[in-house]
Every structure is written in structure tokens, then in C-alpha cells.
Amino acid sequence: DGGITQSPKYLFRKEGQNVTLSCEQNLNHDAMYWYRQDPGQGLRLIYYSQIVNDFQKGDIAEGYSVSREKKESFPLTVTSAQKNPTAFYLCASSSSTGNTEAFFGQGTRLTVV
Amino acid sequence: LAKTTQPISMDSYEGQEVNITCSHNNIATNDYITWYQQFPSQGPRFIIQGYKTKVTNEVASLFIPADRKSSTLSLPRVSLSDTAVYYCLVGDMGPGGYNKLIFGAGTRLAVHP
Numbered sequence: 597d598g599g600i601t602q603s604p605k606y607l608f609r610k611e612g613q614n615v616t617l618s619c620e621q622n623l624n625h626d627a628m629y630w631y632r633q634d635p636g637q638g639l640r641l642i643y644y645s646q647i648v649n650d651f652q653k654g655d656i657a658e659g660y661s662v663s664r665e666k667k668e669s670f671p672l673t674v675t676s677a678q679k680n681p682t683a684f685y686l687c688a689s690s691s692s693t694g695n696t697e698a699f700f701g702q703g704t705r706l707t708v709v
Numbered sequence: 710l711a712k713t714t715q716p717i718s719m720d721s722y723e724g725q726e727v728n729i730t731c732s733h734n735n736i737a738t739n740d741y742i743t744w745y746q747q748f749p750s751q752g753p754r755f756i757i758q759g760y761k762t763k764v765t766n767e768v769a770s771l772f773i774p775a776d777r778k779s780s781t782l783s784l785p786r787v788s789l790s791d792t793a794v795y796y797c798l799v800g801d802m803g804p805g806g807y808n809k810l811i812f813g814a815g816t817r818l819a820v821h822p
Contacts, residue, residue: 638813686753
């Protein structure tokens with residue numbers, strides 16, 4: 597089945613630790629995105645990438661880092677510099693620049709204690 | 710910041726038609742209008758996309774007036790399972806001409822028995 601996969605679904609970490617969230621797609625999409633969602637709020641864009649080895653900061657990039665070494669993969673690292681990392685993280689992909697039809701993963705709920 | 714404005718919430722009853730309007734006064738000539746649905750603890754799901762006039766699929770209809778400064782998502786005969794958050798998006802070009810896919814706060818639709 598074609599789709600976009602995020603893992604794990606739930607993640608717990610201690611404060612001060614870096615943690616990496618996985619996002620893989622087999623849709624052959626060029627564009628990939630990471631969002632953060634807090635309870636009762638909309639989605640906020642963290643980073644986005646349109647091609648391999650290139651990515652751009654979104655609205656709330658501070659405390660996060662990404663890489664795009666392969667077309668299929670766009671991992672997100674939540675660093676210890678992120679002041680409030682507990683949230684629901686969503687990854688998405690779309691076929692090309694300018695296409696606003698995106699496909700989302702099921703999300704990773706990160707809890708930092 | 711999102712380029713769209715939607716009502717924060719709406720209430721409806723089973724079997725009624727629901728219309729959710731989105732304002733996008735600064736829509737660019739090349740922008741499409743895209744609507745998503747999100748259930749709790751899930752990623753958003755693409756519903757419908759249009760450029761002008763009317764688009765209909767098995768789930769919803771999208772009405773876009775000639776000036777394209779607003780759009781209306783129409784859900785026919787809603788059921789309890791249509792209770793969700795609905796987001797309206799238009800293009801939002803970032804550096805390099807890449808589309809950022811910025812989500813606003815969305816409209817929380819509650820369908821009552």
C-alpha cells in the first residue's frame with residue numbers, strides 16, 4: 597500500500613534528551629512537511645522540504661532540526677533546546693511544489709517528562 | 710500566518726446540510742483552494758480542491774465565486790461521524806517559490822443527534 601508512515605505512535609522522553617521522529621513515504625512525492633499540534637489548536641509548520649538535500653524553516657523551527665538525505669525520508673529531531681516539546685507531531689507529503697493536496701501520517705505523540 | 714479566515718466553530722444536527730465559509734481575500738492568481746478534515750489524534754485528510762466555480766465529489770461540494778476571495782465547503786446531510794475540524798488552505802509561497810502549506814485554526818464542526 598502507498599502511504600506515509602510515522603513511527604513510533606507514542607514516544608516518551610526525559611527532559612534534556614534529543615529525540616528523533618521518523619517519517620517515511622512511498623508515494624514518490626517531492627515535498628515533505630513537519631507540523632506540530634497542541635491540544636485544541638491548529639497545525640503549525642516546523643520545517644518543509646521540496647527536494648532532497650534542501651529544506652526550509654517553517655513558522656516554529658527553533659529547537660528542531662531535520663534532514664532530507666533520501667526522497668522517501670524526512671526525520672525530525674526535537675532537541676533539548678525546544679522549551680515545550682510535548683505535542684502531537686504530524687508529517688505530510690505532496691507530489692510537487694504548489695500542490696496543496698497533501699497526505700498525512702497518523703502522527704507521533706511525544707511526551708517529555 | 711494563515712492566509713485564510715474561517716469560523717471557529719459550528720453546530721449542526723444529523724441530516725442537515727452544513728456550509729462552512731472561508732475568506733481568502735489575498736488569494737494569488739495561481740492558488741488552488743483546498744479543504745481538509747481532521748479527527749482527534751489523526752492526521753488531516755484531504756476532502757476537496759478547486760480553482761473556480763463548483764467542484765463536487767462523493768464527500769462534499771466546493772463553491773467558489775468569480776472573485777475567488779472566499780469559498781464554501783458544503784457537506785450534504787451530515788452524520789455524527791462528520792464531527793471534526795475542517796481546514797481551508799490556499800497556496801502560501803515561501804523562499805524559492807515553494808508552497809508552505811500553512812494551516813489556520815480551522816472550524817470545529819459538532820454534529821448533534
